[in-house]
Amino acid sequence: MSFFSQFRFGRRPLARTAACALALVGLIAAASVGAQSLAAPVPAPPKGDNAAAGVAPLTDADANGENGDKLIGMSLEDLLAQEVTSAAKKPQKASDSAAAIYVITQEDIRRSSAHTIPDLLRMVPGIDVADINNSYVSVSARGFTSQFAANMLVMVDGASTFSSSLSGIFWDQALVPLQDIERIEVIRGPGGSLWGSNAVSGIINIITKQSVDTQGVRASIKAGNRQQSAELSFGHQAGDNLSYRIYGNVRRNDGLVDQSGNSLGSDWLGGLAGIRADFAPTPNDTVVTQAELTRGQLHEPEEVIRANLLNPGYDLVVRDNRFATQLGLLRWSHKASDDFDLYFTHSLRTDFGARVERSMGDVSIEAHIRAIPTHDLNIGVSGRIAHDLLTGSPVLSFSQKSNTDRWVTAYIQDDISLVPDRLRLTVGTKVEDNNFTGFEIQPNARLFLRANPRLAAWASISRAVRTPLLLQRNDNYQYGVLMPGEPGNPAPLPLYQVLAGNPQSKAENVLAYELGVRGQISTHWAFDFSAFYNRYDHLMTADLTSITPIFIPNIPFPVGLSGNFTTANNMKGHGKGFEILLKGDVTNWWEAEASWSYLDATETAYPSRAIAVAALIPFDATPAHQLRLRSRFKLSNSFSMNADVHYVGAVAHGVIPAHTDLALRAEYRVTSGMDISLIGNNLLKKATAEVTYFPQNYVPRTVALQLRSRF
Amino acid sequence: MAMARPGGMNRRHLILAIGLALLGAGEARAEAGADLSAALIYNIIRFVEFPDTSSTLRLCVRQGDQLANALRQLNGRPAGRLQVRVVTTEGMEGLHGSCDVVVIGGTPAYSFGRPAAGQMLIGDTENFVESGGTVGLIRFGRQTRFAINATAVQRSKLRVSSQVMQLAAKVIR
Numbered sequence: 001m002s003f004f005s006q007f008r009f010g011r012r013p014l015a016r017t018a019a020c021a022l023a024l025v026g027l028i029a030a031a032s033v034g035a036q037s038l039a040a041p042v043p044a045p046p047k048g049d050n051a052a053a054g055v056a057p058l059t060d061a062d063a064n065g066e067n068g069d070k071l072i073g074m075s076l077e078d079l080l081a082q083e084v085t086s087a088a089k090k091p092q093k094a095s096d097s098a099a100a101i102y103v104i105t106q107e108d109i110r111r112s113s114a115h116t117i118p119d120l121l122r123m124v125p126g127i128d129v130a131d132i133n134n135s136y137v138s139v140s141a142r143g144f145t146s147q148f149a150a151n152m153l154v155m156v157d158g159a160s161t162f163s164s165s166l167s168g169i170f171w172d173q174a175l176v177p178l179q180d181i182e183r184i185e186v187i188r189g190p191g192g193s194l195w196g197s198n199a200v201s202g203i204i205n206i207i208t209k210q211s212v213d214t215q216g217v218r219a220s221i222k223a224g225n226r227q228q229s230a231e232l233s234f235g236h237q238a239g240d241n242l243s244y245r246i247y248g249n250v251r252r253n254d255g256l257v258d259q260s261g262n263s264l265g266s267d268w269l270g271g272l273a274g275i276r277a278d279f280a281p282t283p284n285d286t287v288v289t290q291a292e293l294t295r296g297q298l299h300e301p302e303e304v305i306r307a308n309l310l311n312p313g314y315d316l317v318v319r320d321n322r323f324a325t326q327l328g329l330l331r332w333s334h335k336a337s338d339d340f341d342l343y344f345t346h347s348l349r350t351d352f353g354a355r356v357e358r359s360m361g362d363v364s365i366e367a368h369i370r371a372i373p374t375h376d377l378n379i380g381v382s383g384r385i386a387h388d389l390l391t392g393s394p395v396l397s398f399s400q401k402s403n404t405d406r407w408v409t410a411y412i413q414d415d416i417s418l419v420p421d422r423l424r425l426t427v428g429t430k431v432e433d434n435n436f437t438g439f440e441i442q443p444n445a446r447l448f449l450r451a452n453p454r455l456a457a458w459a460s461i462s463r464a465v466r467t468p469l470l471l472q473r474n475d476n477y478q479y480g481v482l483m484p485g486e487p488g489n490p491a492p493l494p495l496y497q498v499l500a501g502n503p504q505s506k507a508e509n510v511l512a513y514e515l516g517v518r519g520q521i522s523t524h525w526a527f528d529f530s531a532f533y534n535r536y537d538h539l540m541t542a543d544l545t546s547i548t549p550i551f552i553p554n555i556p557f558p559v560g561l562s563g564n565f566t567t568a569n570n571m572k573g574h575g576k577g578f579e580i581l582l583k584g585d586v587t588n589w590w591e592a593e594a595s596w597s598y599l600d601a602t603e604t605a606y607p608s609r610a611i612a613v614a615a616l617i618p619f620d621a622t623p624a625h626q627l628r629l630r631s632r633f634k635l636s637n638s639f640s641m642n643a644d645v646h647y648v649g650a651v652a653h654g655v656i657p658a659h660t661d662l663a664l665r666a667e668y669r670v671t672s673g674m675d676i677s678l679i680g681n682n683l684l685k686k687a688t689a690e691v692t693y694f695p696q697n698y699v700p701r702t703v704a705l706q707l708r709s710r711f
Numbered sequence: 712m713a714m715a716r717p718g719g720m721n722r723r724h725l726i727l728a729i730g731l732a733l734l735g736a737g738e739a740r741a742e743a744g745a746d747l748s749a750a751l752i753y754n755i756i757r758f759v760e761f762p763d764t765s766s767t768l769r770l771c772v773r774q775g776d777q778l779a780n781a782l783r784q785l786n787g788r789p790a791g792r793l794q795v796r797v798v799t800t801e802g803m804e805g806l807h808g809s810c811d812v813v814v815i816g817g818t819p820a821y822s823f824g825r826p827a828a829g830q831m832l833i834g835d836t837e838n839f840v841e842s843g844g845t846v847g848l849i850r851f852g853r854q855t856r857f858a859i860n861a862t863a864v865q866r867s868k869l870r871v872s873s874q875v876m877q878l879a880a881k882v883i884r
Contacts, residue, residue, distance in 0.1 A: 107874055212851040215858075215881035237881070240837075241852060280852025637760075637870060672861050672876050673884060710882055 086155075086185040086205040088415070088426070089194050089378055090368055094185070098426060098446035098458035100126070100516055100530035100579060104184040111632060111642050113663040113679045114178070115227050115251075115704075117206065118171050122646065123630060125595035126188045126530075126579035127202075128622050130690035131699050134255035134266040134300045135321065135351075137171040138691065141188040141202040142532060143575050143601045145621040145651070145691060151466055153191065153199035156206045157288075159329060159343050162198055164405060165356045165388055165470045170349060173323055174206075175272040175294055177231040177249045179220055179708070182209045188579065189532060190512045192442030192464030193428045194378070196409050200464045200510050210288075211235050211245035211278045217711050224679070224704025227253040241280040248273040255299075256697035261686040264695065265318050270296025274327075286333045294325040302352070303694040304395060305481050305496065309552055309559045312481055312494040316695060324348045339366045352477075353393030360386040376415035378428070383408050388470060397476045399501070405470070407434045424448045436473060437507040440465045455519035462512050468505040472540060472567045472616070475501040479565075480694070494560040496550065499542055502567040511535045525584030533576045538569035539603055540617065543610035570608045571615055575601030593630040600624060621691060623649035623658070638669045652692050659688050677706040747855050748848055749781035752814065752833055755846060755857065757790045758872035761811050762829045768793040771810035773800055778816050820844035828868050840883055845869070849880055856880035 086101070094101050102124045114120040118137040122129045128145050130138045136147040144151045150168030154161050156176060161169055184206050191199040214235035222229045233247035248271065255266030274292035281287065298321050303314040329343040341364045348357045364382030371377070384407040390398040413428025429443035444462035451457060471477075479497040482489035489495040516530040542565040549558035577599040586592050601619040627647040634640045642665040650658045662684045667677040680703045682688055687698030752770075761768065768790050772779045779799055786797040800806055803823065806813045815823055815834045820842040826832040831845045839847030840860035845867065849856040858881035864871050876882060 106877060110877060210851075210854075212849070212854075212856060213880045216883070237849070237851070240850060243851065278851075283853040286852050669873055672864065672871065672873070673882060675873070710876075711884060 086158075086187055086191070086195075086203050089366065089380075089413075090376075095456065095518060096448065096450070098424070098448040098460055098516075099191075100188040100514065100528075100532075102186045102188075102528075102581070104186070106182060109178055109181055109184075111640070111665060111667065113642065113644065113665040113681055115222070115229065115253075115681075115702075116171070117174050117176065117178070117181075117184070119681075120178070120184065121186065121204065123628065123644065124186045125528075125581045125628065126597040126626070127186060128626065128648075130621075131256060131697065132691050132693055133302075133697050134264075134268055135170070135172045135298050136167065139169075139171065139204070140622060141186075142534065142577065142599055143619050143622050144201055144617050146617040148469060148471065149201075149617050150198050150469055151201040152204060153195050153202075154204045154206070155195075157208055157329075157331075158205060158339075159331075159341060160195075160362065163347070163358070164198075164386060164467070165358055166349065166351055167469070167471075168198060170323065172268065172270065172298070173294055173296065173325060173347075173349075175249060175251065175270060175296075176206055176208060177220075177233065177247055177272070179218055179231050180208050180214065180233060180245070180247055182207045182213070188530065189460070189514050190442075190444070190462040190464035190510060193430050193444040193462060194411055194413060196382075196407075196411075196430055196432055196442070197434075197440060197465050197467045197507070200466045200508070208276075209245075210243070211276050212237055212243040214245050215243070218709070220706065220708045222679075222704050222706045224702055226255075226700055226702050227251070227704055242277070244275065244277040246275050254700075257687050257700040259687055259689075259696070259698055261698070261700055264301045264697065266299050266301055268296070268298040270294065270298075270323070284335045288329070288331040288333075290327070290329040292325075292327040294323070294327075296324075297322045301695055305478050307394075309494075309550065310555075312483065312560060314481070314694070319351075319353060321350045322348070323350070335368075338368055339364070341365075352396040354396040354398070355391040357389040358386060360384065374417045374420075376417075378413045378415075379411065381408075381410045390474075392476075395478050399474050399476065403470060403474060405435060407432060409433075422450050434467065436503070437465075437467050437505070440467070440507055455517070457517045458515070460512070460514045462514075463509060464512065465507040465509045467507045468540060468567070471501065473501045473503050473505050475499070477501075481560075482563075491547075491561055493549075493558060495547075495563050496560055497563045497565060499565045499567065505540065505567050506538050506569045508536060508538050508540060508569065510537075521582075522584075525582065527583075528581045529578065530580075531576075531578040534574060534601075536571075536573040536575070536603070539571040539573055539615060541568045541570040541605070541613050542566075542616050543568045543570055543608065544612040544614075545610055547611065567616065568608075568610070568613075570606050570610065570613045571603045572606065573601060573603035573615075573619065575599060575619065577601075589634045591632040591634075593628070595626075595628045597626045598624060620653055621651050623651050625649040639667070641666050648690070651690075655692055656689050660684055661688065673711055674707070674709045677708075679704045679706055744855065745778050745781035746784075748778055748835070749784060751848065751855060751857060752778075752782070752812075752846075753785050753788065753790070753795070755833075755871075755875055756795070756812055756831065758875045759831065760791070760870035761793070761831075762868045763811055766793060767796045768812065769796050769798055769810050770812040770814065771798045771800060771806050771808075772814040772816070773802065773806070776814065776816040778814055782814060820847075826863065826867050828866075830867055831869060832863070840881070851880075858883065 118129050121127050128140050138145045147167045154169045187203040191203040218233050220231040229251040231249040235245040237243040250271040252269040272294045276290040279287040300319040300321050302319050304317050306313050306315050325347040327345045332340045344361045346359045362384045366380035369377040386405045388403045392398050409432040411430040416425045426446040432440045442464050446460040448458045477499040479499050482495040484492050513533045518528040520526050545566050546564045548562045550560040550562050579597040581595040583593040603615045605613040629645045631643045644663040646661045661682050664680045669675045682701045689698050772782050783797050785795045788795045812831045819836050820839050833846045834844050835848035840858045845863045847858040859879045861884045
């Protein structure tokens with residue numbers, strides 16, 4: 001993160017083009033409705049409708065009235081999917097979603113070379129995953145690559161894991177066993193009207209398997225040159241309406257490396273244990289209860305400003321950081337769409353030598369009403385309270401030792417069927433009141449057109465907000481020191497940078513225009529295209545408000561300068577780009593998926609009294625281009641290979657150069673219940689940097705052997 | 712389904728109308744459940760390799776079985792390199808013939824006996840796979856899942872794709 005990022009701002013005609021998106025879809029709609037009688041006959045749905053854009057959740061009741069042909073044409077995975085999708089908070093085929101959605105399926109997870117959930121997310125078009133250090137990972141969409149961004153809302157089974165303290169999410173604590181994940185739904189673009197604040201850039205919903213789907217014992221052991229892990233679960237159906245799963249995992253790794261591939265002295269060890277019970281007291285009701293414990297400890301190399309001001313610079317220290325979380329969840333669902341959720345988490349995290357202990361409770365109730373056939377209404381209310389106990393360190397201190405945040409929210413969304421099964425308008429808004437930025441409103445309007453069975457288009461306009469982290473409201477962070485002559489310090493003395501949080505920080509907001517088209521090119525090939533134009537206001541900044549000399553006893557002259565920064569909202573910005581995906585079968589033994597994502601985003605400062613204004617999370621930390629080519633080769637009934645090539649453009653004005661990764665997985669099926677795999681990641685280079693950090697960390701090349709069994 | 716306005720009804724008629732509507736809804740739900748079961752069965756057998764080298768996959772079900780109507784929709788559909796042919800029989804005896812897939816619905820697996828080589832036995836009674844069936848449909852609340860007996864698969868010389876094995880709620884060996 002640089003406080004002195006270059007300011008760029010360009011006015012492009014694409015803004016007007018994007019603003020016309022809704023009108024364009026409207027025109028297509030009018031034309032296609034007019035041509036309804038000319039529409040092609042319904043072909044059999046393609047194999048795995050989830051190919052380009054997700055799943056088609058279905059229950060008996062949803063199937064009611066549908067003809068058997070439609071069901072028979074669906075893939076097995078789609079037939080078994082039951083949960084709501086993230087796009088609409090209700091069962092909906094992802095291919096019918098008016099949003100840029102991508103679904104990582106069980107099969108994707110099973111054959112991927114990923115060790116963690118962020119690793120899995122690297123396959124999603126438009127998502128930028130960057131390992132920052134041994135514990136922090138940034139997962140972003142359409143900009144805002146940073147551990148402090150808090151722009152992506154991450155949920156597990158619809159329950160937010162958002163942490164408003166030090167970071168939006170601690171990805172290293174997201175230890176859900178990969179074998180227990182049913183699918184991961186990823187939406188690029190705002191989702192604030194349904195999910196609330198901080199769903200500005202997108203939503204990641206990790207949906208775990210119901211316990212009834214995981215009966216018996218399942219185990220996975222992975223041993224590699226730098227990473228080892230084990231997952232174990234036991235599930236049992238205790239009757240027609242009760243099942244449970246006991247699960248756990250342990251992971252360790254040797255962390256990131258230096259440029260030569262040598263260890264930086266970091267390591268990470270963590271694990272999780274939990275139990276989940278699913279109870280279906282009636283055919284229309286399900287109750288889920290879950291309890292989970294997470295623990296971890298890690299050694300994190302960190303450059304700390306030297307205490308001796310006569311010898312300015314950094315000392316490299318290795319922090320001994322820890323985390324722990326306890327989670328309790330109760331969920332009652334009626335007919336898969338009316339939900340009552342109650343969950344509580346208690347977590348402890350040490351970072352930068354500081355300690356944050358958080359207790360958070362969340363309660364929500366949602367209902368799905370279809371009073372008349374053309375209107376499908378979703379409504380919900382929720383409340384959340386989070387209490388933090390804060391202990392500072394010389395690097396990171398807090399102006400308040402404890403803090404309580406409160407949120408009360410309500411939403412309403414109506415799906416209006418303008419032309420049955422062809423044209424749908426969705427309008428809705430979320431309103432929220434919290435005790436630190438006040439009242440927030442996040443409306444959206446989405447239009448979806450099913451032009452014909454092979455082609456769909458959608459467009460949307462939405463507003464979403466990102467509320468500041470506690471770190472950005474209540475901290476004093478000794479960020480760094482710039483030596484004389486370094487960029488950003490023209491003075492002859494060392495410039496010490498101190499960032500103070502601002503309790504008056506406002507929410508950032510985005511007005512997003514999106515447009516998408518998806519469809520089938522042929523029986524075996526599908527595509528998904530989305531484009532966006534985002535206009536941001538009140539982006540968070542680090543404002544240099546004063547520079548003061550630093551004196552120490554017995555020295556008559558200053559030994560340094562203190563650059564006093566404060567958190568503010570003094571920038572605006574805009575971003576535009578697209579994501580395109582093509583997926584299909586090259587031959588009957590080669591499945592391929594290619595994608596290209598492009599981002600052009602800039603920020604500029606409002607007029608301000610500050611000496612200098614810098615983006616807290618500059619857009620240049622996100623690559624402009626990403627290209628992916630994923631292949632699966634089914635070589636025989638027992639042997640398959642996966643090869644993923646991923647090009648990532650340069651970031652930070654070329655400080656981090658463009659790079660290409662290669663991941664390979666070769667899998668041999670020993671028996672119907674056991675397979676063994678050889679996995680390699682980052683195979684093209686010994687070490688790859690993904691973001692700027694001090695000390696600079698590099699992602700190492702790794703090789704591992706995995707054994708999976710079910711019995 | 713069109714709804715009558717209750718304004719012109721007396722209380723007894725209204726109760727009768729609601730009762731009929733609920734009955735209708737129950738039937739519709741049962742039909743939807745049968746369609747879902749048939750779709751699941753089709754998607755499972757598509758990913759099974761049968762040793763029989765003929766071009767037809769014979770799927771047999773008793774005429775009176777609750778899944779019979781739904782399964783008839785599979786007639787003529789492709790399943791890998793084979794084409795499904797749905798055969799309905801009068802009783803259990805007819806199911807033992809040259810059927811590749813035998814669906815016995817609510818009849819316990821032991822009533823049919825051990826499936827022959829190249830034969831897959833599907834049902835939805837409790838502990839269906841534990842009592843010798845190949846694939847058992849499992850009801851949990853309003854959802855339908857499936858279990859696989861890997862030993863029965865092996866004994867019948869069938870090959871089930873790893874993807875289907877992964878999606879099974881339960882695999883017994």
